[in-house]
Amino acid sequence: xxxxxxxxxxxxxxxxxxxxxxxxxxxxxxxxxxxxxxxxxxxxxxxxxxxxxxxxxxxxxxxxxxxxxxxxxxxxxxxxxxxxxxxxxxxxxxxxxxxxxxxxxxxxxxxxxxxxxxxxxxxxxxxxxxxxxxxxxxxxxxxxxxxxxxxxxxxxxxxxxxxxxxxxxxxxxxxxxxxxxxxxxxxxxxxxxxxxxxxxxxxxxxxxx
Numbered sequence: 001x002x003x004x005x006x007x008x009x010x011x012x013x014x015x016x017x018x019x020x021x022x023x024x025x026x027x028x029x030x031x032x033x034x035x036x037x038x039x040x041x042x043x044x045x046x047x048x049x050x051x052x053x054x055x056x057x058x059x060x061x062x063x064x065x066x067x068x069x070x071x072x073x074x075x076x077x078x079x080x081x082x083x084x085x086x087x088x089x090x091x092x093x094x095x096x097x098x099x100x101x102x103x104x105x106x107x108x109x110x111x112x113x114x115x116x117x118x119x120x121x122x123x124x125x126x127x128x129x130x131x132x133x134x135x136x137x138x139x140x141x142x143x144x145x146x147x148x149x150x151x152x153x154x155x156x157x158x159x160x161x162x163x164x165x166x167x168x169x170x171x172x173x174x175x176x177x178x179x180x181x182x183x184x185x186x187x188x189x190x191x192x193x194x195x196x197x198x199x200x201x202x203x204x205x206x207x208x209x
Contacts, residue, residue: 010088010092011078011085011088011089011092012046012048012076012089012092014045014046015044015045015046015094016045016046016047016048016076016092016093016094017036017045017046017047017048017093017094017095017096017097017151018048018050018089018090018093018095018096018097018112018117019032019047019048019049019050019051019096019097019098020050020051020081020086020089020090020096020098020108020111020112021050021051021098021106021108022051022052022054023049023051023052023053023054023058023059023062023077024053024054024055024058025055025058025101026100026101026102027098027099027100027101027103028098028099028100028101028122028142028147029049029058029062030058030061030062030065031099031142031143031144031147032047032097032099032147033047033062033065033066033071033075034065034144035099035144035145035147035148035151036071036075036151037065037069037071038144038148039148039151039152039155040152040155041151041152041154041155042074042151045074045094045095046074046075046076047071047074047075047076048076048077048078048089048093049075049076049077049078050078050079050080050081050086050089051079051080052079052080086111087115090111090112090115090117091115091116091117093112093117094117094118095117095118095119095120095151095154096108096109096112096117096118096119096120097119097120097121097147098119098120098121098122098125099120099121099122099140099142099147100121100122100124100125100142101122101124101142102124103122103124103125103126104126105126105127106121106125106126106127109121109125109126109127110173110177113136113169113170113172113173113177114170114173114177116166116169116170117166118137118138118154118162118165118166118169119131119136119137119138119169120137120138120139120140120147120150120151120154121137121138121139121140122139122140122141122142123139123140123141123142124142130172130176131169131172134168134169134172135165135168136165136168136169136171136172137165137169138150138153138154138165
């Protein structure tokens with residue numbers, strides 16, 4: 001639930017690293033948890049998982065690790081979130097992490113990009129190539145060592161470096177995935193399907209067909 005501090009909605013009481021998605025093996029949740037355990041900077045950040053478990057055995061592995069390493073006070077499960085709570089979490093997270101072993105076109109990454117949250121994504125996550133080329137995110141392998149190393153790299157970045165990375169990510173989102181860009185692409189697609197002798201010249205005209 002949201003709390004409010006000085007009139008501002010707060011989704012969590014402490015700075016945190018955010019995972020958003022289904023809590024399953026292919027998403028690298030256990031590897032993220034293990035990397036968080038090894039991270040020298042974890043005393044300053046909680047780890048927040050947003051999503052639902054789909055496998056009781058995998059859920060038990062995660063929770064057993066947490067109990068064995070005394071992480072109950074710093075690892076949190078928010079369940080399935082949406083609306084204002086999800087928006088608040090994305091806006092307030094210090095780092096969004098998606099260390100998937102396989103990922104197509106991740107909507108959660110787009111949501112993090114739009115919110116202006118720094119990103120750490122795996123090299124098997126859709127968009128990673130353009131994100132790496134534009135230096136718009138930290139890129140890892142879905143292994144404990146690689147995720148840990150990138151969490152350490154995040155810790156070493158100053159505010160100016162983080163702001164520059166976020167700026168590149170936001171610009172990339174606006175150039176490729178903003179509502180205006182997507183609608184323009186759809187309009188171009190439909191216009192190209194219309195015979196040239198009947199082709200109309202505006203999106204408004206397209207609605208009359």
